[in-house]
Amino acid sequence: MFCGDHLLKEITPTVSAGSKIDHPNPLRAYLDSLHRTAVLNPRLALTAHGPDIADPGQRVDEIVRHHDKRKGIIKCILANGPKTCQEITSALFLDEISLLEKMIAFNECYAHLIDMEMEGSIRRIEEQQLVKFCLRDK
Numbered sequence: 001m002f003c004g005d006h007l008l009k010e011i012t013p014t015v016s017a018g019s020k021i022d023h024p025n026p027l028r029a030y031l032d033s034l035h036r037t038a039v040l041n042p043r044l045a046l047t048a049h050g051p052d053i054a055d056p057g058q059r060v061d062e063i064v065r066h067h068d069k070r071k072g073i074i075k076c077i078l079a080n081g082p083k084t085c086q087e088i089t090s091a092l093f094l095d096e097i098s099l100l101e102k103m104i105a106f107n108e109c110y111a112h113l114i115d116m117e118m119e120g121s122i123r124r125i126e127e128q129q130l131v132k133f134c135l136r137d138k
Helices: 026-040 056-078 085-092 099-119
Strands: 002-004 122-127 130-135
Touching: 026 056, 026 099, 056 085, 056 099, 056 122, 056 130, 085 099, 085 130, 099 122, 099 130
Parallel strands: none
Antiparallel strands: 122 130
């Protein structure tokens, strides 16, 4: 299967949310497309760059687990109270990263927050003209 950047062996493809993204929940759309790929049961995935993937189904599972883990970490961050996307991004990516990587990280974090908000685990609040996210009240 030719998969372009849909599946990559050594990194997880970037899933961004922002003003130029046309889908209301880009992370969910990506995860749904991964599940559709797994159902096809391809024997080999030919990527746009990097090594080919000998077991695409296993790689799909790894990527899904990565995103589930990331959402779990975000919940832990929000357990300390409401945070902006920037505050959450800073807590997720503690290493020194370039400005480009910070922008990518912010957009990817926002994609996770949108997915979590739509699934009902967190909610968005406005405080003093800032958008913050918090755990949904039980």
